[in-house]
Amino acid sequence: MTAPADRIKAKHQRLVLVIIALVALVGAGLLAAWALRSQASYFYVPEQFVSEPPEPGRAVRLGGMVEEGSIRTMPDGVTIAFVVGDGKARVPVRFSGILPDLFVEGSGVVAEGRLGGDGTFVADNLLAKHDENYVPRELQEMTEHQRRDLVAEAEDGA
Amino acid sequence: MIAGLGLAALWLAAALAALQLYAGAMAQRDGGGAAAALVRPAAVVQGLACAFAFVMLLWLFAVTDLSVKLVATNSHSAKPLIYKLTGAWGNHEGSMLLWVAVMALSGSLIALVERRLPERTMLATLAAQAFVGLGFYAFLIFSSNPFERLPQPPAEGLGLNPLLQDIGLALHPPTLYFGYVGLSVAFSFAVGALLTRQVTPEFARVMRPWVLGAWVFLTLGITAGSYWAYYELGWGGWWFWDPVENASLMPWLAATALLHSASVLAARDALRAWTIMLGVVAFSMSMLGTFLVRSGILTSVHAFAVDPQRGAFILVLLALYIGGALALFALRAGSVSEGQRFAATSREGALVFNNVMLSAILAIVLLGTLYPLLTEAFDVRVSVGPPYFNPVGAIFAVPMLLVMAVGPLLRWRRDSIARIQRPVVLIGVILLAAAAAALAIGGVDLLPLLGLALSAALALASLMPLRRRRLHRVPLSVWGMVVAHFGLAVAVFGMASETAFSDERLAAVAPGETVRVGPWSVTLAEVLPNAGPNWTAIEGHLVASYRDGDPVALDPQSRSFWAPVQETTESALATRWNGQLYAVVGTAGDVGAVTEGDVRRWQLRLWWKPFVTFIWYGGILVALGSALALVGRVAADVKRRTVRARAAERRAEVIE
Numbered sequence: 001m002t003a004p005a006d007r008i009k010a011k012h013q014r015l016v017l018v019i020i021a022l023v024a025l026v027g028a029g030l031l032a033a034w035a036l037r038s039q040a041s042y043f044y045v046p047e048q049f050v051s052e053p054p055e056p057g058r059a060v061r062l063g064g065m066v067e068e069g070s071i072r073t074m075p076d077g078v079t080i081a082f083v084v085g086d087g088k089a090r091v092p093v094r095f096s097g098i099l100p101d102l103f104v105e106g107s108g109v110v111a112e113g114r115l116g117g118d119g120t121f122v123a124d125n126l127l128a129k130h131d132e133n134y135v136p137r138e139l140q141e142m143t144e145h146q147r148r149d150l151v152a153e154a155e156d157g158a
Numbered sequence: 159m160i161a162g163l164g165l166a167a168l169w170l171a172a173a174l175a176a177l178q179l180y181a182g183a184m185a186q187r188d189g190g191g192a193a194a195a196l197v198r199p200a201a202v203v204q205g206l207a208c209a210f211a212f213v214m215l216l217w218l219f220a221v222t223d224l225s226v227k228l229v230a231t232n233s234h235s236a237k238p239l240i241y242k243l244t245g246a247w248g249n250h251e252g253s254m255l256l257w258v259a260v261m262a263l264s265g266s267l268i269a270l271v272e273r274r275l276p277e278r279t280m281l282a283t284l285a286a287q288a289f290v291g292l293g294f295y296a297f298l299i300f301s302s303n304p305f306e307r308l309p310q311p312p313a314e315g316l317g318l319n320p321l322l323q324d325i326g327l328a329l330h331p332p333t334l335y336f337g338y339v340g341l342s343v344a345f346s347f348a349v350g351a352l353l354t355r356q357v358t359p360e361f362a363r364v365m366r367p368w369v370l371g372a373w374v375f376l377t378l379g380i381t382a383g384s385y386w387a388y389y390e391l392g393w394g395g396w397w398f399w400d401p402v403e404n405a406s407l408m409p410w411l412a413a414t415a416l417l418h419s420a421s422v423l424a425a426r427d428a429l430r431a432w433t434i435m436l437g438v439v440a441f442s443m444s445m446l447g448t449f450l451v452r453s454g455i456l457t458s459v460h461a462f463a464v465d466p467q468r469g470a471f472i473l474v475l476l477a478l479y480i481g482g483a484l485a486l487f488a489l490r491a492g493s494v495s496e497g498q499r500f501a502a503t504s505r506e507g508a509l510v511f512n513n514v515m516l517s518a519i520l521a522i523v524l525l526g527t528l529y530p531l532l533t534e535a536f537d538v539r540v541s542v543g544p545p546y547f548n549p550v551g552a553i554f555a556v557p558m559l560l561v562m563a564v565g566p567l568l569r570w571r572r573d574s575i576a577r578i579q580r581p582v583v584l585i586g587v588i589l590l591a592a593a594a595a596a597l598a599i600g601g602v603d604l605l606p607l608l609g610l611a612l613s614a615a616l617a618l619a620s621l622m623p624l625r626r627r628r629l630h631r632v633p634l635s636v637w638g639m640v641v642a643h644f645g646l647a648v649a650v651f652g653m654a655s656e657t658a659f660s661d662e663r664l665a666a667v668a669p670g671e672t673v674r675v676g677p678w679s680v681t682l683a684e685v686l687p688n689a690g691p692n693w694t695a696i697e698g699h700l701v702a703s704y705r706d707g708d709p710v711a712l713d714p715q716s717r718s719f720w721a722p723v724q725e726t727t728e729s730a731l732a733t734r735w736n737g738q739l740y741a742v743v744g745t746a747g748d749v750g751a752v753t754e755g756d757v758r759r760w761q762l763r764l765w766w767k768p769f770v771t772f773i774w775y776g777g778i779l780v781a782l783g784s785a786l787a788l789v790g791r792v793a794a795d796v797k798r799r800t801v802r803a804r805a806a807e808r809r810a811e812v813i814e
Binding site: 013014017020021024025027028029031032033035036039040041042043059061076077078096097098099125 | 519540543742
């Protein structure tokens with residue numbers, strides 16, 4: 001490279017650096033935006049899950065109540081099947097693993113996983129209440145919604 | 159009485175901070191000499207007053223003064239003394255007071271010893287520190303007063319939760335806070351330098367120890383937090399991309415970039431505006447982290463005591479500091495003249511590249527962490543996890559690690575690849591050999607494959623700066639770089655190995671049965687009930703042997719606490735040099751134990767995780783490396799200063 005060209009290049013070094021940094025950051029931002037749209041895992045309640053199901057294989061979360069009397073252990077001893085409902089729809093769920101603490105029938109759960117081929121939701125992970133004080137936020141809001149719905153139903157009935 | 163003294167000291171410190179800010183600002187004008195003389199003493203006394211307030215809080219906890227609300231809710235007279243003391247900062251108010259006390263003491267230290275910068279810059283720096291401090295004082299006094307009294311002292315305190323009586327848990331939050339304080343000092347220096355147009359190599363040298371110190375603490379904090387989540391949550395993972403984890407990772411990424419760009423500024427007088435910008439960003443990230451953790455605005459697996467109102471207060475502080483700093487930057491950046499030039503293939507070039515990559519990773523993590531908040535505004539609830547963070551982060555991390563292997567071999571200013579051809583070829587050969595070896599083992603995904611290959615190449619490359627040098631004459635700061643880079647290679651190896659080669663078994667097992675996982679065979683001997691001071695548990699007694707070697711006992715538990723009601727899975731670990739066996743037993747509920755005929759079966763979840771411990775060994779090495787660099791830099795500074803002082807003395811003698 002010749003000396004004058006070098007000097008011209010050096011003079012604009014800061015400009016070049018700023019442009020490189022901006023391009024990289026904007027690139028990272030665009031990449032993030034694109035990846036977030038395709039990789040973020042959406043939250044479903046059973047009603048939604050049945051009416052507009054997600055594509056099979058896509059990671060989503062399903063939140064609802066574990067239906068009374070629905071928990072069954074499969075013969076292998078480690079797979080558990082149960083039904084998650086919200087009063088309007090029911091979704092069968094299958095889970096292999098150690099059950100979370102405080103996972104009981106009639107209480108709320110958020111299942112992380114994907115829709116299997118046979119219409120069963122295959123969960124990789126279950127989030128239940130950690131303790132009396134800590135409830136996953138989706139669960140908390142959901143139960144408030146349901147409470148409101150129940151009150152509304154009761155008032156309609158009366 | 160003691161509480162009154164503490165609160166008075168806190169008010170005094172706040173008033174002194176206000177004085178420090180006012181005098182520091184006045185000193186910037188011509189003829190502000192009288193005000194200028196006040197700044198340093200104000201900073202020193204402010205630090206002492208605030209430290210005094212914290213000591214008073216410690217005292218209140220030591221004697222369990224139940225008329226103070228904070229003590230009554232968080233302590234108990236029957237606690238061991240050590241946990242009474244750690245309880246002083248094991249809560250929101252106390253931890254904020256600890257933060258402010260450390261920050262004020264840092265200000266005292268600067269005011270006492272730092273004389274390398276022009277006085278106007280120092281005064282502006284101390285004024286900026288007082289400005290940051292004032293926000294925190296307001297936060298403490300008006301929204302989370304640690305010395306609040308109760309009209310009716312209760313008979314006994316509420317805080318006897320044995321879960322919180324854990325020395326690791328007691329030391330973890332202060333570690334992160336010390337890191338955040340270091341970044342706030344760096345931020346003050348950046349603001350001071352920008353205000354007085356003194357963005358010089360000397361400024362970078364003065365700021366660097368604070369960034370290094372912050373980095374040591376952040377690295378240790380993240381490493382410890384990761385290990386805690388690993389063994390405590392019982393999910394077998396060491397990083398969940400959880401908002402709370404990201405909140406500590408983001409300042410670390412920014413501090414890493416800042417550390418390296420400050421080195422360029424100190425050594426070569428280049429990257430002036432960029433270093434200032436990173437100083438602002440690093441502090442912003444620590445504030446954002448505090449906000450995310452304290453406000454509970456994002457759902458986290460790390461259940462935390464949260465308070466939205468305080469979150470709002472921190473958000474206002476955040477907006478004030480960051481908005482102010484960015485506005486200042488926009489106004490003044492133009493006046494920061496361009497630094498020294500350098501060629502693309504040079505040490506600076508490599509560092510700039512890695513700075514940009516780190517910033518890109520930071521942007522990826524930041525967007526991923528905040529995205530759920532954004533979509534919630536449109537009433538769509540999403541969560542973002544490893545499927546996003548891992549591949550997208552790797553797009554920038556892989557080139558960064560490649561350049562990191564080569565960068566330290568390059569000379570400053572201008573260099574050619576031809577000169578370092580042989581080591582680069584050697585690194586490349588190791589890279590390909592490691593990749594080929596991993597492929598030969600088989601069943602390795604792309605990301606862990608890249609990680610294995612890169613860690614091998616980086617481990618070798620990190621030692622190269624030592625070749626053909628006499629080891630006892632290598633400066634401590636170079637050792638620091640070598641150890642830290644090597645530590646990162648070790649950590650990456652641990653992560654890649656764990657991801658690539660982990661073996662998992664989930665089985666329902668009757669007592670006496672044996673399960674194989676990886677090279678281990680694990681026999682369930684029996685399952686017995688167990689009990690502690692406030693819990694009952696079922697405890698699995700496992701006997702594990704590695705390749706039919708000597709048996710090791712593992713006793714994982716599933717615990718039920720009754721006050722407060724809570725169940726936890728206590729994992730059991732068997733550690734070897736080449737990995738860990740991780741065992742969890744299923745809950746004793748109707749579902750966890752399966753009855754079949756007369757035999758009761760229990761759920762066992764076992765993992766064999768080859769070299770997983772290297773993740774944390776690596777983290778410790780990284781922290782050790784930065785500690786070495788810190789000691790080396792400070793020692794060199796002290797030496798230079800004493801030499802200079804002695805020269806000045808001699809000159810004075812000659813004149814006499």
